[in-house]
Amino acid sequence: MAKPSPFKKKDRLRGALKRKHDDLKEAGGAMYVLRAKGFKDSQIIMYQQILSQFETVEQFEENLRQYGDVTKLLNTGKQEAESYELKLTKALSEVETLKKKRAKIEGVINALSIAGVK
Numbered sequence: 001m002a003k004p005s006p007f008k009k010k011d012r013l014r015g016a017l018k019r020k021h022d023d024l025k026e027a028g029g030a031m032y033v034l035r036a037k038g039f040k041d042s043q044i045i046m047y048q049q050i051l052s053q054f055e056t057v058e059q060f061e062e063n064l065r066q067y068g069d070v071t072k073l074l075n076t077g078k079q080e081a082e083s084y085e086l087k088l089t090k091a092l093s094e095v096e097t098l099k100k101k102r103a104k105i106e107g108v109i110n111a112l113s114i115a116g117v118k
Contacts, residue, residue, distance in 0.1 A: 050074070 034044050050070070054060040067073040 053077075 031044060035041075051060060054063070063073055064070065067076055
C-alpha cells in the first residue's frame with residue numbers, strides 16, 4: 001500500500017489552518033464592531049453563552065419569534081428550568097418515601113419469615 005504524499009498532508013493542514021485563521025479573523029472583527037457599539041466583553045460572552053444553548057440559528061430565531069424578544073425568551077427558559085427543578089425535587093422526595101415504605105415492607109416480610117409464616 002502506497003504512503004500518502006507528505007505534500008497532500010501539508011496542503012490539507014495548510015487549508016485547515018487557513019480556515020481557522022479566517023474564522024478567528026472574522027470573530028475578531030465582530031468583537032471589534034460590538035465593542036465599538038458599546039458592548040462590554042462580559043456582555044459579548046454572555047450573549048455567546050445564550051446563543052450556544054441553541055443547536056441552530058433557525059431554532060434561536062423560532063424561539064425569538066415565539067416569545068417576542070430575548071428577555072421574554074430568557075424568562076420563559078428560566079421559568080421552565082425552575083419548573084423542572086421543582087418536579088425533580090418532588091420526584092426525589094417521592095423516591096425517598098417509596099424507599100422507606102419498601103424498607104418497612106421488607107422488614108415485615110423478614111419478621112414473618114423468621115416467625116415461620118410463609
